[in-house]
Amino acid sequence: xxxTLSTRWRPGLWPGAxxxxxxxxxxxxxxxxxGALSDTAFIIATLRDPYFFQVVRFTLWQATLSTLISIILAxxxxxxxxxxxxxxxxxxxxxxxxxxxxxxxxxxxxxxxxVYGRSGLLNFLLQPTGISMSFELYGLTGILLAHxxxxxxxxxxxxxxxxxxxxxxxxxxxxxxxxxSTQLFxxxxxxxxxxxxxxxIVVVFLLCxxxxxxxxxxGGGPAATTIEVAIYQALRFEFDPAEAAVLALAxxxxxAGTALLLIRWMRVLSQTSGRKxxxxxxxxxxxxxxxxxxxxxxxLCGLFxxxxxxxxxxxxxxxxxxAVLLDTDxxxxxxxxxxxxxxxTSLAGIMALGIASTARFLVLERRQKNAKEGLLLAGSLTxxxxxxxxxxxxxxxxxxxxxxxxxxLLMIAVVNALxxxxxxxxxxxxxxxxxGQQYQKLCAQLGLSGWHRFRQVDWPMIRKPAAFSLAxxxxxxxxxxxxxxxxxxxxxxxxxxxxxxxMSAYRFDEAAVTALALVLMCVALFWILDRSLSR
Amino acid sequence: xxxxxxxGVRFRQGEWQLxxxxxxxxxxxxxxxxxxxxxxxxxxxxxxxFEQPNQGTIFVGEERIDTQAPARRPVTMMFQExxxxxxxxxxxxxxxxxxxxxxxxxxxxxxxxxxxxATRLGALQSRKPADVSGGExxxxxxxxxxxxxxxxLLLDEPFTGLDPxxxxxxxxxxxxxxxxxxxxxxxxxxxxxxVARIADSLAFMLGGKILKAGPADAMLSHPENPELAQYLRFxxxx
Numbered sequence: 001x002x003x004t005l006s007t008r009w010r011p012g013l014w015p016g017a018x019x020x021x022x023x024x025x026x027x028x029x030x031x032x033x034x035g036a037l038s039d040t041a042f043i044i045a046t047l048r049d050p051y052f053f054q055v056v057r058f059t060l061w062q063a064t065l066s067t068l069i070s071i072i073l074a075x076x077x078x079x080x081x082x083x084x085x086x087x088x089x090x091x092x093x094x095x096x097x098x099x100x101x102x103x104x105x106x107x108x109x110x111x112x113x114x115v116y117g118r119s120g121l122l123n124f125l126l127q128p129t130g131i132s133m134s135f136e137l138y139g140l141t142g143i144l145l146a147h148x149x150x151x152x153x154x155x156x157x158x159x160x161x162x163x164x165x166x167x168x169x170x171x172x173x174x175x176x177x178x179x180x181s182t183q184l185f186x187x188x189x190x191x192x193x194x195x196x197x198x199x200x201i202v203v204v205f206l207l208c209x210x211x212x213x214x215x216x217x218x219g220g221g222p223a224a225t226t227i228e229v230a231i232y233q234a235l236r237f238e239f240d241p242a243e244a245a246v247l248a249l250a251x252x253x254x255x256a257g258t259a260l261l262l263i264r265w266m267r268v269l270s271q272t273s274g275r276k277x278x279x280x281x282x283x284x285x286x287x288x289x290x291x292x293x294x295x296x297x298x299x300l301c302g303l304f305x306x307x308x309x310x311x312x313x314x315x316x317x318x319x320x321x322x323a324v325l326l327d328t329d330x331x332x333x334x335x336x337x338x339x340x341x342x343x344x345t346s347l348a349g350i351m352a353l354g355i356a357s358t359a360r361f362l363v364l365e366r367r368q369k370n371a372k373e374g375l376l377l378a379g380s381l382t383x384x385x386x387x388x389x390x391x392x393x394x395x396x397x398x399x400x401x402x403x404x405x406x407x408x409l410l411m412i413a414v415v416n417a418l419x420x421x422x423x424x425x426x427x428x429x430x431x432x433x434x435x436g437q438q439y440q441k442l443c444a445q446l447g448l449s450g451w452h453r454f455r456q457v458d459w460p461m462i463r464k465p466a467a468f469s470l471a472x473x474x475x476x477x478x479x480x481x482x483x484x485x486x487x488x489x490x491x492x493x494x495x496x497x498x499x500x501x502x503m504s505a506y507r508f509d510e511a512a513v514t515a516l517a518l519v520l521m522c523v524a525l526f527w528i529l530d531r532s533l534s535r
Numbered sequence: 536x537x538x539x540x541x542x543g544v545r546f547r548q549g550e551w552q553l554x555x556x557x558x559x560x561x562x563x564x565x566x567x568x569x570x571x572x573x574x575x576x577x578x579x580x581x582x583x584x585f586e587q588p589n590q591g592t593i594f595v596g597e598e599r600i601d602t603q604a605p606a607r608r609p610v611t612m613m614f615q616e617x618x619x620x621x622x623x624x625x626x627x628x629x630x631x632x633x634x635x636x637x638x639x640x641x642x643x644x645x646x647x648x649x650x651x652x653a654t655r656l657g658a659l660q661s662r663k664p665a666d667v668s669g670g671e672x673x674x675x676x677x678x679x680x681x682x683x684x685x686x687x688l689l690l691d692e693p694f695t696g697l698d699p700x701x702x703x704x705x706x707x708x709x710x711x712x713x714x715x716x717x718x719x720x721x722x723x724x725x726x727x728x729x730v731a732r733i734a735d736s737l738a739f740m741l742g743g744k745i746l747k748a749g750p751a752d753a754m755l756s757h758p759e760n761p762e763l764a765q766y767l768r769f770x771x772x773x
Binding site: 438439441442444445446447448449451452453455456457460461 | 580583584585604605606607610611612614617618620622623631632635636637683
């Protein structure tokens with residue numbers, strides 16, 4: 001729409017410009033700090049160091065293997081869910097598959113150790129048979145197991161919408177042609193699936209590539225160290241900021257390349273229940289073998305995902321609950337985590353809203369579609385700048401300013417805000433722009449602008465996606481350990497770091513209760529934020 | 536004295552151009568007719584302020600309005616769709632015509648009641664748009680237009696989706712409101728014979744220009760312009 005001059009120049013550009021300025025200032029500041037410590041000679045020396053190559057190689061290797069395993073397992077599970085769209089408990093199972101996404105990584109690691117560890121549930125159950133699981137959990141095996149735990153359910157949820165692309169007419173045609181289940185997969189399902197797979201592969205790869213807490217806790221030594229963990233070790237154990245800076249820059253380059261691929265395929269990643277098309281029209285749903293296979297893989301996947309959660313709950317309840325819960329350190333750490341989560345979510349929410357409203361202004365009032373796309377892309381910049389890289393820059397700045405202790409919480413909150421910003425932005429921007437397209441003329445005519453428009457029109461439209469993404473952002477920030485671990489000087493700065501410290505010190509009983517408390521607080525925070533904001 | 540005066544308005548959109556001069560008397564009703572792409576809706580958008588003319592002026596009474604923001608113009612408009620906010624009740628939608636923040640005075644409340652009574656919506660005030668019929672939705676939009684207390688009402692094919700009987704009823708309601716509230720109405724329609732029941736005059740548009748304008752009866756019974764004659768043949772056939 002091309003409004004009159006007085007409205008054309010309304011300050012519609014400001015919110016996005018301010019948000020983008022903050023974003024670029026943080027990233028640029030962080031990169032400057034990293035760059036200042038990385039002179040050419042040192043970079044060359046680090047690049048020639050065999051340890052550096054080993055770390056990069058292992059980072060790529062574990063991410064590739066984790067991605068392959070997760071995706072190969074996710075395809076049959078997603079297909080089973082798509083082929084059985086109406087069994088009792090399907091909706092709740094798919095919802096629960098989202099649990100690993102919100103679950104603090106360190107808590108999930110605890111659950112995995114409780115199941116697959118030497119004295120874990122699996123060996124306990126196998127004891128009567130005389131069989132013992134002999135694999136070593138600490139090392140590549142543990143990392144792959146944990147990454148599959150996180151990414152298999154995520155990949156299933158991301159792949160399910162692929163089946164919505166298949167129309168009932170396709171199924172009916174296949175039915176009249178007498179196609180077998182294999183032929184259905186080859187000629188109908190695979191073409192739909194193949195448009196989704198690249199995006200899902202890139203997302204899972206990026207998550208595994210930047211995985212920190214899993215590798216830190218299950219890595220088990222220099223042979224199984226990724227770049228992010230190497231950065232942490234360089235800063236915390238060797239106190240070598242220059243090496244950390246070079247590693248962070250290497251991580252940045254590799255991540256930015258992967259993120260470019262992610263952005264290319266981002267538009268196909270949407271989450272639905274996989275129930276839009278009526279798969280009753282499929283010709284292969286009645287076969288007994290197919291049913292057995294589908295419910296078999298759904299059951300195995302459920303078992304794989306929910307057993308660590310159940311083990312976590314059981315061991316938490318069996319631990320010294322009263323002693324841990326009466327410890328004031330735990331509540332102080334929880335309060336700090338809550339403060340960080342609320343600060344991060346508020347900041348990310350405000351920034352996302354600013355960027356989204358300016359994007360809407362650009363596309364509707366200036367008719368600059370490319371500028372809108374560019375702005376939304378810039379808002380997702382942090383996908384290419386891993387939190388650990390930005391955190392390292394911040395850490396070096398605060399070291400230089402001798403202010404590590406005083407600005408720690410703020411720094412962690414800012415980095416967490418940038419971490420969750422792309423997800424919040426991607427969830428509210430499309431709705432805000434759609435609302436604009438629907439009601440722009442009506443609002444202009446009624447004089448609905450600024451706060452009135454936000455309250456009467458925009459907020460009711462974006463409330464649900466905003467509430468969900470802010471709640472998710474809050475839960476992720478609350479349970480995040482990466483940057484907090486970097487800044488930690490006391491061992492109990494936040495609840496996830498406290499849990500890590502207790503696990504590292506082999507205080508498993510206390511750790512079990514702490515893990516349960518942490519996951520319950522995360523779920524409560526998610527629920528409270530989602531409920532209170534979506535009302 | 537003309538109430539609305541569109542003088543030498545030019546508007547370009549790529550290769551396409553609209554060139555219009557039009558005048559309307561206070562309390563009158565002009566129907567803009569013509570095929571799709573003729574520029575009817577664009578002309579309404581220019582009057583309402585959703586588009587900015589490259590050249591020319593638009594006056595309502597003594598006031599030049601083409602430099603004003605849409606909400607400041609003495610104009611209110613109904614669209615073919617999206618006239619109501621789906622998440623608000625009919626009452627709230629109508630009340631937005633009084634205050635964009637829904638801060639209503641006693642006088643506003645009385646005005647809303649009157650508008651709802653005039654559009655026969657009394658019992659539906661707490662319903663949401665999805666819970667009422669298409670005709671009731673359009674009546675609510677009309678009620679809001681009344682609450683805005685603007686003298687010029689623009690209707691951009693608002694009754695297109697309704698069944699023929701309901702369309703006639705809505706046209707009659709518009710005519711009634713025009714007379715009781717002294718409104719000047721400009722209505723876009725693809726159904727010249729139907730809209731002629733309430734329009735004093737018709738303006739036939741083609742290729743961004745008004746090719747022929749005049750009293751409705753005369754235009755329909757003796758279409759001297761060949762393009763208009765052809766257009767009327769198609770619309771009466773349809």
